Amino acid sequence: MKNYFVAKSRRIRSTPYTSRIEKQGASAYTVYNHMLLPAAFGSLEDSYHHLKKHVQIWDVAAERQVEISGKDSAKLVQLMTCRDLSKSKIGRCYYCPIIDDKAGLINDPVILKLDNQRWWISIADSDVILFAKGLAIGNKFDVKIFEPNVDILAVQGPKSFQLMEKIFGRKIVEMKFFGFDYFEFGGAKHLIAKSGWSKQGGYEIYVEHTESGLALYDKFFELGNELNVKPGCPNLIERIESALLSYGNDMDNNDNPLECGLDKYVNLDTDINFLGKEKLKEIKKKGVTRKLMGVKIETKEINITKSIKILDEKNNEIGELRSGAYSPHFDKVIGIAMLHKPYWNNSQTFKIELNGKRFDGKVCDLPFI
Amino acid sequence: MKNYFVAKSRRIRSTPYTSRIEKQGASAYTVYNHMLLPAAFGSLEDSYHHLKKHVQIWDVAAERQVEISGKDSAKLVQLMTCRDLSKSKIGRCYYCPIIDDKAGLINDPVILKLDNQRWWISIADSDVILFAKGLAIGNKFDVKIFEPNVDILAVQGPKSFQLMEKIFGRKIVEMKFFGFDYFEFGGAKHLIAKSGWSKQGGYEIYVEHTESGLALYDKFFELGNELNVKPGCPNLIERIESALLSYGNDMDNNDNPLECGLDKYVNLDTDINFLGKEKLKEIKKKGVTRKLMGVKIETKEINITKSIKILDEKNNEIGELRSGAYSPHFDKVIGIAMLHKPYWNNSQTFKIELNGKRFDGKVCDLPFI
Numbered sequence: 001m002k003n004y005f006v007a008k009s010r011r012i013r014s015t016p017y018t019s020r021i022e023k024q025g026a027s028a029y030t031v032y033n034h035m036l037l038p039a040a041f042g043s044l045e046d047s048y049h050h051l052k053k054h055v056q057i058w059d060v061a062a063e064r065q066v067e068i069s070g071k072d073s074a075k076l077v078q079l080m081t082c083r084d085l086s087k088s089k090i091g092r093c094y095y096c097p098i099i100d101d102k103a104g105l106i107n108d109p110v111i112l113k114l115d116n117q118r119w120w121i122s123i124a125d126s127d128v129i130l131f132a133k134g135l136a137i138g139n140k141f142d143v144k145i146f147e148p149n150v151d152i153l154a155v156q157g158p159k160s161f162q163l164m165e166k167i168f169g170r171k172i173v174e175m176k177f178f179g180f181d182y183f184e185f186g187g188a189k190h191l192i193a194k195s196g197w198s199k200q201g202g203y204e205i206y207v208e209h210t211e212s213g214l215a216l217y218d219k220f221f222e223l224g225n226e227l228n229v230k231p232g233c234p235n236l237i238e239r240i241e242s243a244l245l246s247y248g249n250d251m252d253n254n255d256n257p258l259e260c261g262l263d264k265y266v267n268l269d270t271d272i273n274f275l276g277k278e279k280l281k282e283i284k285k286k287g288v289t290r291k292l293m294g295v296k297i298e299t300k301e302i303n304i305t306k307s308i309k310i311l312d313e314k315n316n317e318i319g320e321l322r323s324g325a326y327s328p329h330f331d332k333v334i335g336i337a338m339l340h341k342p343y344w345n346n347s348q349t350f351k352i353e354l355n356g357k358r359f360d361g362k363v364c365d366l367p368f369i
Numbered sequence: 370m371k372n373y374f375v376a377k378s379r380r381i382r383s384t385p386y387t388s389r390i391e392k393q394g395a396s397a398y399t400v401y402n403h404m405l406l407p408a409a410f411g412s413l414e415d416s417y418h419h420l421k422k423h424v425q426i427w428d429v430a431a432e433r434q435v436e437i438s439g440k441d442s443a444k445l446v447q448l449m450t451c452r453d454l455s456k457s458k459i460g461r462c463y464y465c466p467i468i469d470d471k472a473g474l475i476n477d478p479v480i481l482k483l484d485n486q487r488w489w490i491s492i493a494d495s496d497v498i499l500f501a502k503g504l505a506i507g508n509k510f511d512v513k514i515f516e517p518n519v520d521i522l523a524v525q526g527p528k529s530f531q532l533m534e535k536i537f538g539r540k541i542v543e544m545k546f547f548g549f550d551y552f553e554f555g556g557a558k559h560l561i562a563k564s565g566w567s568k569q570g571g572y573e574i575y576v577e578h579t580e581s582g583l584a585l586y587d588k589f590f591e592l593g594n595e596l597n598v599k600p601g602c603p604n605l606i607e608r609i610e611s612a613l614l615s616y617g618n619d620m621d622n623n624d625n626p627l628e629c630g631l632d633k634y635v636n637l638d639t640d641i642n643f644l645g646k647e648k649l650k651e652i653k654k655k656g657v658t659r660k661l662m663g664v665k666i667e668t669k670e671i672n673i674t675k676s677i678k679i680l681d682e683k684n685n686e687i688g689e690l691r692s693g694a695y696s697p698h699f700d701k702v703i704g705i706a707m708l709h710k711p712y713w714n715n716s717q718t719f720k721i722e723l724n725g726k727r728f729d730g731k732v733c734d735l736p737f738i
Contacts, residue, residue, distance in 0.1 A: 005397040006375040007408030008674040010691050011494060011617030012399060018674075028374040030381060031400035034494065034617060039376030101506050106499060125380060125403065127496035130475060134500045137470050137644060138507015248380030248403060275506060305377040305387075322379050 001303045003028075012036060015061035016151050016210045017217060024231040032062035032125045038233040045328060047230075048237040051200055055159035056232030057220050060197070060204070061151035066121040066129045072141035073117050075273075079135060080128075081111070082257060082274050084267035088113050093178040093193050097257040097265050098128060103276035103283060104253040105260070106131055108245065110195060112180060112206075120150070120206070124247035149208060153217060156202035159227045164203055166223050167216075168192070172203070180206075185219075188212035197234045199242035237325045240334055243294065243367035249323045250292060250336045258283055259338070260292045261366060290319070291344040294368050297333040297352060297361040300326050310337055310361070311351045318343040318350060327368075334368055370672045372397075381405060384430035385520050385579045386586060393600040401431035401494045407602040414697060416599075417606040420569055424528035425601030426589050429566070429573070430520035435490040435498045441510035442486050444642075448504060449497075450480070451626060451643050453636035457482050462547040462562050466634050467497060472625040472645035472652060475500055477616050479564060481549060481575075489519070489575070493616035518577060522586060525571035528596045533572055535592050536585075537561070541572070549575075554588075557581035566603045568611035606694045609703055612663065612736035618692045619661060619705045627652055628707070629661045630735060659688070660713040663737050666702040666730040669695050671723060679706055679730070680720045687712040687719060696737075703737055 006012070006029050013035040021038050028040035038059055041047055050056065068077055078085050081096040082103075088094055090113050098107040098121075107128045112120040121128055129147055136143050155164055164172045168183045172192065175181060180193035188209035196202040207213030220229060245251060251260045258266060258280065268281055295310070307320040317340075324335030339348070348363040375381070375398050382404040390407050397409035407428055410416055419425065437446055447454050450465040451472075457463055459482050467476040467490075476497045481489040490497055498516055505512050524533055533541045537552045541561065544550060549562035557578035565571040576582030590598060614620060620629045627635060627649065637650055664679070676689040686709075693704030708717070717732040 002391065003374045004377075004391075004395065005372045005409070007397045007399040008373075008672070009399065009615075009618055010673060010675055011615065012674075014675050022371065022373075026373065028376045030376040030378065040374070100502055127499055130496055130500035131503045133469055134503020134505075135507045136503075138504045138509075140507075246378075246380065249378055303377070304379060305381075306379050306383050 006031070008036075015059055016207070016214060017059040017061065017153070020214075020217060021059050021231055026231070033064045033123065035062035035064070037062035041231050041233065044236060044325070047232055048235050048328065050228070050230055051157050051198060051232060051235050051238055053158065054228040054230065055155060055157035055163050055224060056230050057217065058154035058156060058231075058233050060154045060234070063152050064123055065148050065150045065206070066123060066132055066145065067119070067148045068121065068132060068143055068145050069118040070141075070143035071117065072136075073119055073143050076132065076136055076139075076141050076143055077111065077119050077121070078272055079274055080132065082267060082276065082280060083265040084270050084272050085111070086270065086272055090115055091180055093180060093195055095265060097262050098131070099257060099276045100253070101275045101279070103256040103279040105247065105251050105255055105257060106253060108247050108251075108262075112193070120148075126247065149210075151207045151210065151213060153205045153207055153213060154196045154202060155205070155220065156196045156198045156232070157200045160202035163220060163224050163227055163229060167219060186212040186215045190216070197244055198238050199244070200238065236323075237327055240323055240325050240336060241327055241329060241368055243336070245292070245336070246323060255338070256280065256283060256288075259288045259290055289341045290338050291341075292366065293337055293339050293344050293346070294364040294366045295321060295335045295337045295350075295361050296330060296364055297324070297335065297359050299333050299354065299359045300331070302326065302333045302335070302354060304335070308352060308354065310339070312343070313351070318348075321352060329369065336366070337363075339363060375400070377405075384428050385576070385583060386428035386430065386522070389583075389586060390428050390600055395600070402433045402492065404431035404433070406431035410600050410602065413605060413694070416601055417604050417697065419597070419599055420526050420567060420601060420604050420607055422527065423597040423599065424524060424526040424532050424593060425599050426586065427523035427525060427600075427602050429523045429603070432521050433492055434517050434519045434575070435492060435501055435514065436488070436517045437490065437501060437512055437514050438487040439510075439512040440486065442488055442512050445501065445505055445508075445510050445512055446480065446488050446490070447641055448643055449501065451636065451645065451649060452634040453639050453641050454480070455639065455641055459484055460549055462549060462564055464634060466626040466631050467500070468626060468645045469622070470644045470648070472648040473622040474616065474620050474624050474626060474629065475622060477614065477620075477631075481562065489517075491521075495616065518579075520576045520579065520582060522574045522576055522582060523565045523571060524574070524589065525565045525567045525601070526569045529571035532589060532593050532596055532598060536588060555581040555584045559585070566613055567607050568613070569607065605692075606696055609692055609694050609705060610696055610698060610737055612705070614661070614705070615692060624707070625649065625652060625657075628657045628659055658710045659707050660710075661735065662706055662708050662713050662715070663733040663735045664690060664704045664706045664719075664730050665699060665733055666693070666704065666721060666728050668702050668723065668728045669700070671695065671702045671704070673704075677721060677723065679708070681712070682720070687717075690721060698738065705735070706732075708732060
């Protein structure tokens with residue numbers, strides 16, 4: 001596949017870490033929330049093996065925050081998600097599908113409850129801030145909504161705990177998954193969550209104080225030498241193996257959370273008020289007509305730039321592949337696909353055409369491992 | 370400046386024309402509305418000269434549409450813009466700043482009035498659809514809002530009229546600027562507007578019928594040989610010389626339309642209802658404290674990836690440069706900058722540091738030419 005350059009400009013925002021990652025060998029970017037998100041440091045496969053064994057520092061500043069505060073903030077945040085947040089706790093992160101009144105997905109952020117009247121929505125790639133503003137204005141809610149100056153650094157990989165302990169002490173290792181707390185470095189306080197877009201373990205540091213964040217970035221590489229620390233970024237192979245869904249890739253506004261296997265984040269049996277609730281009840285009653293599933297394909301190379309049709313033996317379209325990568329673990333291509341009813345069972349075989357050649361594939365459950 | 374590759378995926382959507390422009394020598398992309406927007410075909414300067422003399426075909430499918438229809442559609446569209454649309458006509462395009470309740474810019478689209486109860490908002494790079502949905506839901510408006518399947522092809526340059534006449538006849542040449550009408554090609558009807566993101570003249574074809582649009586794309590190159598037709602894309606040099614503002618580059622949600630010289634699209638003296646009206650009245654009464662201006666810099670090379678400070682003789686920051694390019698016309702770098710009061714007058718000189726070197730500059734009025 002031919003490569004194309006990215007044309008930089010102020011609109012495609014740099015991050016505080018951009019000059020550092022470029023010196024460290026970043027070679028490709030994607031654009032996420034109008035910001036540069038590094039997409040490659042050398043080979044994808046080498047980076048995958050390294051992530052699963054050691055520790056990586058990621059510039060994921062593109063994971064922007066929408067801060068919502070004020071008297072009606074809890075009401076607004078709840079209005080946007082089908083997950084019941086009525087019992088949510090300060091100091092915890094919540095994975096929350098955000099949907100519109102037709103139950104179409106708008107984003108799938110992690111929501112941090114900073115205080116009873118203060119929330120951060122840590123967003124995937126869409127302007128959730130505009131949805132929140134529109135809803136707040138239309139409903140005359142008493143809230144303040146803005147994008148704070150937060151540039152996340154992620155520390156990911158099995159050795160992330162050791163690396164973080166060197167700097168922040170034992171307390172950070174003992175923190176629970178999806179918990180967050182404040183930790184001091186270089187004279188500034190940082191919100192740090194035990195979270196991240198890999199299943200290899202790690203942290204996300206919500207850097208508000210840029211200078212201290214940059215010093216921390218450098219500190220990781222100074223102290224992490226013996227742990228084989230490297231710069232990295234969300235890894236396509238690892239995130240597919242771990243079935244971490246990607247908004248815009250695996251699902252979009254044309255899909256609802258029940259089609260995407262997000263059932264446990266859809267709370268219909270409470271009296272909370274959220275958009276699309278009636279629609280979701282209706283969908284649940286009728287049953288969905290398609291479903292996100294895993295697939296395995298008998299080939300070793302794939303480059304997905306758009307959906308690819310999945311066909312049955314008779315060439316009928318039974319679904320579409322939305323993400324895919326060669327998995328060293330399975331020694332074949334694995335991917336995430338939307339399958340029509342009744343083809344989403346985990347023994348369904350299929351055909352798929354990639355670069356003019358046909359390959360055999362098989363549907364499977366998610367997660368793969 | 371080192372170049373970086375763009376990592377493609379389904380999330381960064383391809384357009385129906387992507388495979389064609391890649392065969393024709395596209396070498397760089399930017400991402401705009403979650404879609405690939407070509408950013409280079411060979412040298413920027415060669416493309417600039419060609420655009421000013423001949424005719425180019427642009428894949429600007431990334432200029433997405435937000436369709437708003439229904440009983441309350443006019444009310445919603447007006448609510449979002451400070452431009453008075455009460456006398457707007459079917460078959461006309463309107464450049465409209467979209468602002469929030471704090472008068473911060475959210476987008477600067479061209480709005481097409483398709484019918485009394487049907488509008489297309491042809492957007493710059495932000496998810497206006499989410500703002501519109503939020504407002505509609507909050508206000509309980511009776512509207513339908515969606516992104517239609519429209520992939521714009523632009524025909525730009527002084528010879529665009531000749532090329533379009535070959536296909537669509539005299540009527541298309543006689544259409545007024547910012548007018549639109551429907552024209553038939555290959556069995557499908559296309560909405561065509563006399564518009565485009567250059568000042569060299571031309572058209573935008575709102576392709577809804579993909580197959581016919583692709584045939585039209587090929588037809589342009591078949592018939593345009595004698596007119597020296599080439600593939601192209603919005604040209605940084607030309608757009609700055611022509612002072613066509615770019616949302617996200619020259620202005621963003623932290624700026625209001627009066628700071629951006631968009632005064633003629635701010636209609637405060639009517640009884641129309643739009644967001645931020647009171648705030649804009651207040652700003653107008655007090656007077657703005659900064660303003661977008663042109664600048665000329667005594668150098669021949671620039672690459673802007675973020676704002677660059679503009680300093681006076683005593684090193685005080687008096688503004689920031691947001692866009693810039695070497696202009697063959699002026700034989701120096703020109704750019705668009707936000708200047709603080711009282712430094713926005715057109716004889717103000719300044720210093721600017723680019724790649725560690727200092728250069729002299731001068732503020733000037735927009736447009737440059």
